[in-house]
Amino acid sequence: MLITVVVLVMLVVPAVVLVVGAGHLPTRTASSPARQSSAPSVPVTRDEARAVLESNGLYSQHLSPTTCHVDDTDYASASTSQDEERMASFVQCLLDAWTGPVAAAGFSLPRPQVTVYPRAASGPCGDLRGGVSYCRADKAIYYSGTYLQARPQALVVESALAHEFAHLVQEQVQILWSHGMVAGGEDEAGGRDLHRRKELQADCMAGAVLNSVSQSLGLTTADRERVVEFFAEVADATAYEGNHGTAVNRAYWAGAGLATTSAGTCNTFAAPADRVS
C-alpha cells in the first residue's frame, strides 16, 4: 500500500497533480489503516476491498445539524497564524460533524493538523508546491499560502478544507486503503475512473458536511450555489487531467451533498459511469 498526497487544487505544476493525485508517486510505505477493536476487518483481497468501497458502513450513517463557531478573520489580510487558527476552528466543526457517523461505522476520527505553508514546502508526503492537500502519512491538511492569497474567500477555504477532511474520513473508514488495493489491479483508464470516484465522493462529502453546519454558519442559497461553482471551477480540463471529474460532475456531487444528510448519497463507487466521468 502506498502513501499518496491527495490534492484538491494545484495551481503551479498541473502535471504533478495528475501524477500525485493518481497515487503513482509514493513517498512512504503505509501501514494498514488503524481501527477500533470492533471495527470491520481490513480487507485483504480485491473483492473485499471493492465491497468496502461499494457497501461501506458509513453509507448507512447520517450527518446531524452541527453547531460551528468560526471567527471572522479575513484570510486576505490576516497573519499565517491567524489563518491557521481560523482554519483549525473550522476543522473542529468538521470533526464534530463527522465523528458520530464515523464512530457508528466502527472507526475513530483524529483531529488533523492544518498547516499554511508559503510557496513550497517539504513534508512527509514529499514536496508541496501549491494548492490544498491531505497527506496520508501524517493525516494532516496542507494549505498553500499562495493559493490562499489568490482565493481568500471564506467559502472557498471552507469548501477546500471540507474536501480534504473528507479524504481523512475516507482514510479512517478504509476507503483509501481499499481504493489503493482495487486500483492496483486496474489499467490506466480503470485507475482514473476509480480515482475520480474517490475525488467526487470527497466533493459530495464536503457538500454534506457543509449542509450539516449550514444553519449554524447562516449559509444562504447564494452561498450554497457558490460552493457548487467552486467545485465546478477546479475540474478536469481546467485544473486536472482526467482524474477529478468534469465540471458538470463535480458540481453534481457537491450539490448532491449539500442537499442531503445521508452519507450514503455520496456512494460514488456505485454510481453509473456517466456520473463519474
Ligand SMILES: [Zn+2]
Ligand atoms: Zn481530493
